[in-house]
Amino acid sequence: xxxxxxxxxxxxxxxxxxxxxxxxxIVQRCSFPFAGMSYKELCRAITDNTEKMLESSGLKLRxxxxxxxxxxxLIDPENGIILHxxxxxxxxxxxxxxxxxxxxxxxxxxxxxxxxxxxxxxxAGALKGCRNAMLLTIGTGxxxxxxxxxxxxxxxxxxxxxxxxxxxxxxxxxxxxxxxGCMEAYxxxxxxxxxxxxxxxxxxxxxxxxxxLYAAGNKTAGRIIDSYLDDLSSVIAGLCNAFDxxxxxxxxxxxxxxxxxxxxxxxxxxxxxxxxxxxNIVPARFLNDSGILGASYHVHLT
Amino acid sequence: xxxxxxxxxxxxxxxxxxxxxxxxxIVQRCSFPFAGMSYKELCRAITDNTEKMLESSGLKLRxxxxxxxxxxxLIDPENGIILHxxxxxxxxxxxxxxxxxxxxxxxxxxxxxxxxxxxxxxxAGALKGCRNAMLLTIGTGxxxxxxxxxxxxxxxxxxxxxxxxxxxxxxxxxxxxxxxGCMEAYxxxxxxxxxxxxxxxxxxxxxxxxxxLYAAGNKTAGRIIDSYLDDLSSVIAGLCNAFDxxxxxxxxxxxxxxxxxxxxxxxxxxxxxxxxxxxNIVPARFLNDSGILGASYHVHLT
Numbered sequence: 219x220x221x222x223x224x225x226x227x228x229x230x231x232x233x234x235x236x237x238x239x240x241x242x243x244i245v246q247r248c249s250f251p252f253a254g255m256s257y258k259e260l261c262r263a264i265t266d267n268t269e270k271m272l273e274s275s276g277l278k279l280r281x282x283x284x285x286x287x288x289x290x291x292l293i294d295p296e297n298g299i300i301l302h303x304x305x306x307x308x309x310x311x312x313x314x315x316x317x318x319x320x321x322x323x324x325x326x327x328x329x330x331x332x333x334x335x336x337x338x339x340x341x342a343g344a345l346k347g348c349r350n351a352m353l354l355t356i357g358t359g360x361x362x363x364x365x366x367x368x369x370x371x372x373x374x375x376x377x378x379x380x381x382x383x384x385x386x387x388x389x390x391x392x393x394x395x396x397x398x399g400c401m402e403a404y405x406x407x408x409x410x411x412x413x414x415x416x417x418x419x420x421x422x423x424x425x426x427x428x429x430x431l432y433a434a435g436n437k438t439a440g441r442i443i444d445s446y447l448d449d450l451s452s453v454i455a456g457l458c459n460a461f462d463x464x465x466x467x468x469x470x471x472x473x474x475x476x477x478x479x480x481x482x483x484x485x486x487x488x489x490x491x492x493x494x495x496x497x498n499i500v501p502a503r504f505l506n507d508s509g510i511l512g513a514s515y516h517v518h519l520t
Numbered sequence: 521x522x523x524x525x526x527x528x529x530x531x532x533x534x535x536x537x538x539x540x541x542x543x544x545x546i547v548q549r550c551s552f553p554f555a556g557m558s559y560k561e562l563c564r565a566i567t568d569n570t571e572k573m574l575e576s577s578g579l580k581l582r583x584x585x586x587x588x589x590x591x592x593x594l595i596d597p598e599n600g601i602i603l604h605x606x607x608x609x610x611x612x613x614x615x616x617x618x619x620x621x622x623x624x625x626x627x628x629x630x631x632x633x634x635x636x637x638x639x640x641x642x643x644a645g646a647l648k649g650c651r652n653a654m655l656l657t658i659g660t661g662x663x664x665x666x667x668x669x670x671x672x673x674x675x676x677x678x679x680x681x682x683x684x685x686x687x688x689x690x691x692x693x694x695x696x697x698x699x700x701g702c703m704e705a706y707x708x709x710x711x712x713x714x715x716x717x718x719x720x721x722x723x724x725x726x727x728x729x730x731x732x733l734y735a736a737g738n739k740t741a742g743r744i745i746d747s748y749l750d751d752l753s754s755v756i757a758g759l760c761n762a763f764d765x766x767x768x769x770x771x772x773x774x775x776x777x778x779x780x781x782x783x784x785x786x787x788x789x790x791x792x793x794x795x796x797x798x799x800n801i802v803p804a805r806f807l808n809d810s811g812i813l814g815a816s817y818h819v820h821l822t
Contacts, residue, residue, distance in 0.1 A: 292795070349676065350675075350676025350677065351676070364762075366668060366669075366673075366676070367668075367669060371668075373652075373763065373764025374651070374652025374653070374668070374763055374764045374765045374766055375652065375764045375765070375766055376764070377764045377795040377797060378764065378794075378795065379762060379763075379764065380761040380762065380794045380795075381761070381762045383758070383761045383794045384686065384758040384759070384761055384762050385687070385688050385689070385754060385755070385758040386687050386690050387687070387689055387690050387691065387692075387701070388688050388689050388751075388754050388758075389689065390689075395794060397792070399689070449690075452687060452690050453687070456685070456686040456687040456690075457686070459682040459683070459685045459686055460666075460681060460682065460683045460686050460762075461675065461676055461681075462675025462676045462677045462678070462679045462680065462681065463676045463677070464676055464677055490699070492680075492682045492685045492697060493594070493679040493680065493682075495679060
C-alpha cells in the first residue's frame with residue numbers, strides 16, 4: 219500500500235493506493251484545505267489525516283511501503299526540500315525531514331505535479347505503452363510532463379522540465395513566472411478566463427463558463443475559443459517539432475471541456491507542425507486523481 | 521576507415537576519416553560545388569571523388585567500413601531517402617540506393633546536419649563526456665542537435681528534432697520554414713545580417729562584417745549585437761527551461777565571432793532561465809569539419 223500526497227493550490231489530497239493490480243486503486247482518500255498553514259502545521263495535518271485513513275481501513279503505518287508527494291513547484295528531490303512553490307508561499311521548506319518525524323522509517327519521495335501526472339498516465343492512463351509522449355495539464359497554468367525513452371524526463375541535470383516557460387510570444391503577455399510571453403501565458407485555461415472577462419463580462423471570467431457558452435453556440439465565446447485553439451495548437455505544434463511525441467494527453471480544466479475541442483486541435487496541429495504529419499492528441503485519463511496516483515507511482519519506482 | 525559526406529548548402533565535402541585513435545583524423549579530403557546537379561549527377565560526383573581520394577591514399581573501396589551522409593534537411597534514414605532539402609531543391613530523393621550502384625556492398629547511413637554536428641561534439645569535441653547536452657549551430661539557420669542520455673535525440677518517433685522551429689515570437693518574423701516567429705528567425709546569424717543591411721547599409725548585410733564593426737567599437741553595430749544577444753539568450757534560456765542541459769556548445773558563424781560574446785551570453789542566460797542557475801555555453805570544437813566527422817561517427821555507430 220502506498221500513501222499518495224497531492225499538494226494542490228488550495229487543498230491537500232491524500233490517498234491510500236493499492237498498486238498491486240493491473241489498475242491502481244485508491245482504497246481510501248481524504249482532502250483538506252491548508253491555506254495559511256506553516257509547513258510544520260501542514261506536515262502535522264498530513265500525518266493526522268493519514269492516521270485516520272489507516273484506522274478506517276484497518277491498516278497500520280507499517281503497511282505503507284512508501285509515501286509519495288506531488289508538489290506544485292521547484293523541488294530538491296534528493297534532499298526532500300520544496301525550493302520554491304510560489305503559489306503556496308513555501309520557500310526552502312524541508313518537507314521530508316519534517317514528515318519523517320511523524321512517519322518514522324517510511325520511504326518518502328517527492329516529485330513535481332506535472333511529472334507526477336505524467337507518470338500516472340504513463341503507467342495506467344492515456345500514455346500507457348508509450349516510449350516518448352507528453353502530458354499537458356491545462357488549468358491555472360500549463361504543466362507539462364515529458365516521457366522520454368519510457369521514463370519521466372526531469373531535465374538533463376535534474377533541475378526540472380519547465381516546458382510551460384518556454385517562449386511563445388517572447389515579450390508578450392505577463393506570465394506567472396514574471397517573464398513575458400511564455401507558453402503558459404497563452405495556453406493555460408486562465409487565458410480563456412481572461413478573454414471571457416474582457417469580452418463577455420465578469421461572470422465569464424472562468425474558462426468553464428466560456429466553454430459552456432461556446433458549446434451553446436455563442437459567437438463571442440466562439441471567437442475566444444477559436445483564438446485560444448489557434449494559440450494552443452501553435453504551442454503544441456512547436457513542442458511536436460522538438461519532441462515528436464507518439465501521443466499527447468491533455469489533462470486539467472481543458473480536458474473536461476469535452477471531446478468537441480480535440481477534433482479542431484488535432485487538425486490544426488497536423489497543419490502547423492514542421493514534419494507535416496498528424497499527431498495524436500487525446501484527453502488524459504486521470505483528472506483529480508493524477509496527483510495521488512502519480513505520487514504513489516513515483517515512490518514505488520524510486 | 522570511414523567516408524564522411526557532408527552535403528552543404530552549396531558545396532559537398534568528402535573526407536576519409538580514421539576513427540581508431542582517441543581523436544578522429546581526416547586523412548584525405550576534397551570539396552566541390554554541386555549547384556544545378558541532379559541527384560544522380562551528385563551521386564556520380566561523390567563516387568568519382570571518393571575513388572580519387574582512395575587512389576591518392578593508396579586505399580581500396582574495401583578499406584571503407586562505412587559511408588555516412590550529413591544532410592541539411594528532412595530525411596528517411598531507414599530507407600536512405602532525402603524527403604525535403606528545401607535549400608537544395610531535393611525532394612523524395614533515394615540517395616542511398618543511387619550511391620550503392622557505384623559503392624556496392626558499402627554500409628551507408630544518413631543523418632541530418634544538426635545531429636551529425638552534435639555527434640561529432642559528443643564523441644570528440646566540446647560535449648565529450650556529457651549525458652545531456654545541446655549543440656546549436658548558428659549560421660544561415662539555427663540548427664540544434666540534442667543529446668539525451670548519451671545519445672542524439674531524433675524525435676520520439678524518429679521524424680527529427682527541429683528545435684529551431686519552435687516558436688519564439690509566434691506570428692513575428694518570417695522563417696525559412698514558411699511560418700512566422702520561429703526561434704531560427706531570431707537566433708540565426710542571418711538575423712544579424714538583416715539588421716546590418718537595415719542600419720548600416722548593403723555592405724554590412726553579413727553577420728561577420730557587423731561583428732567586426734562591433735569589435736571595433738561601432739555604436740550601431742553594438743546596438744545590433746546587443747539586441748541579437750537579448751533574443752539569443754531568451755531563446756537559449758527557454759531551451760534550458762525545457763532541457764536543462766549540462767552544456768551548450770555553439771557552432772557555425774557565431775562561434776567564429778570570438779570569445780567576447782560568450783561572457784554576456786552566459787550571464788544573460790543565467791539571469792533569464794526559470795531555475796535561476798548558470799548554464800555552461802561554450803564554443804563548439806569542430807566548425808567546418810563537423811559534418812564529415814559527425815557523418816563518420818553516425819555510420820560507425822549505426
